[in-house]
Amino acid sequence: MSQEDAAAGSRQKDLGAIFASIELSKKTWLLTSMSPGAGDKMSRHIIVGGDIAGLFAQLSTLRRKVRDRTGREYPFVIIQEAGLDGFWVHRALAAEGYESYVVDAASIATSRRKRRVKTDRLDGESLIRTLLAFKRGEPRVCSMLRVPDPDEEDRRRIVRERKVLMEERIRHSNRIKGLLFSQGIRGYDPLRRDRREQLETLRTGDGRVLPLHMKRQVLRELDRLELLIEQIKGVEAERDEMLANERQSTREVALLSQVVGVGPEFAAVLWGEGLFRHFENRRQVAAYAGLAPTPWQSGSIDREQGIGKSGNPRLRSTLLEMAWLWLRHQPASTLSRWFNERVAQSGGRFKKVMITALARKLVVALWKYASAGVIIEGAVIRS
Known part of the structure; x- marks a missing residue:
């Protein structure tokens, strides 16, 4: 046996698990795997995006092929990047007994070339190499995320929704001020309670009544602004209720x-x-x-x-x-x-x-x- 064959056999022997990465996108999922008994060869399989049953079926097929090739059962170690899919795929894998990790993509070392090649195929291989290094215990090879439980994740929705609503309120308020400023009107505050009454008394910089279509546009903006104000009040009420419950059960809060x-x-x-x-x-x-x-x-x-x-x-x-x-x-x-x-x-x-x-x-x-x-x-x- 040559030294290369001996080294390959040693790598196959030391692998100890089926290492897999999942590249998630809206249309397709790319499953890349490195299995015992296959040397350094990586297999790739395309799955329809969101088809979790198809993913489980493909993992079962990979496990059966490895068992037929080696005569042993091997566990799976799976990695995926944090992205728009959130954590539901990770939770589904963990519920089925798979060892799953979610990695911060920005923490993975990349080539510093001016123009580096990037494809889903190369990203899948990079995730496999990162996972192997992480399981070997190499320090600072990447940052694995601590996946919050569903309750912790849902609790953050309140403050995040309020921030989005506040940003929308600022945009509508600034748009109204900008429309009126183009007519020479300054000092109008759309957040005042008497905003509609104040609008009726406005006059342009050259003394005219506010133009008809301009006034109707401002009124429609006020309708959207008032809806946002009511939604913000509702979100803040939910936040206060949540904090009251947390204060009773959580010492830190x-x-x-x-x-x-x-x-x-x-x-x-x-x-x-x-x-x-x-x-x-x-x-x-x-x-x-x-x-x-x-x-x-x-x-x-x-x-x-x-x-x-x-x-x-x-x-x-x-x-x-x-x-x-x-x-x-x-x-x-x-x-x-x-x-x-x-x-x-x-x-x-x-x-x-x-x-x-x-x-x-x-x-x-x-x-x-x-x-x-x-x-x-x-x-x-x-x-």
């Missing part, structure tokens, strides 16, 4: 709600987007919030590139907003004094940089408070 400056929306985002997870240390907390620093060091070069922004974008934007409000509601806290001292030393030029640092310190302090009960020094806590 009860503690967060007692901090002055942390209102219902902040508490819902903090708990639903981040702090319900388990973190080992403060670095993991800052990294998940996208507030961890990203140094660039090479030889004599040593500089900072700013925050990574690779974590949860909703949590990061909320923490930056909360940091500004923390200075107003908690001026005597150690964090606020630290910020004010640093800003005073730099003459106020680096407020945006320092508010990011304050947000990072704040999320770590809130994590310690919610998880271990460590009181934030100097902060006012409601009884």
Whole structure:
């Protein structure tokens, strides 16, 4: 036997499982697999997108072929990228007893060529290699996601829907202001309760009554705006009800709600987007919030590139907003004094940089408070 044949046989012997990757898209799913007894050869099978029964049938066929070839039963280890399909495919695989992983696609190392080749075939092979390295225990080869359970995933819908509705409300309000501004009308606020009465009294910049079709367009925009306002009220009522139930059953939510400056929306985002997870240390907390620093060091070069922004974008934007409000509601806290001292030393030029640092310190302090009960020094806590 040649050395190449011996090496191939050793690889086949050490494989120990059927490794498979699933490339998910709307029309088709590409199943790529590496099986014991087949050497380095990878097989590929196309399945109609969304056909979970067809996927299970193909996996059963692969297992039967491996059993016929080797005389042994092998388990499956399956990987897929996080994407538009969410986590339902992973949950279906786990319910059938398959070992399944969901990977952050951005964490997989790729070629740094100016123009790299990208196809579903190559992506499937890359996922297989990543999965093999991960199972061998290679450090930092990729980032596997912690898949939330259905209740945790559903709980996040409230704050995310409210954010979408608020963005739509801003767009409609700005559109109305823009339409009226084109006629020389300033100062009209579409969010006032008397917006329709105020519209009747408006006059253009040259003294004319508001044109007929312009007025009808604004009224239709107001109809959509008022619908959004009612939907936002309904979502906020659901959020408050959810928080009331969580405060009764979850210690962390009860503690967060007692901090002055942390209102219902902040508490819902903090708990639903981040702090319900388990973190080992403060670095993991800052990294998940996208507030961890990203140094660039090479030889004599040593500089900072700013925050990574690779974590949860909703949590990061909320923490930056909360940091500004923390200075107003908690001026005597150690964090606020630290910020004010640093800003005073730099003459106020680096407020945006320092508010990011304050947000990072704040999320770590809130994590310690919610998880271990460590009181934030100097902060006012409601009884």
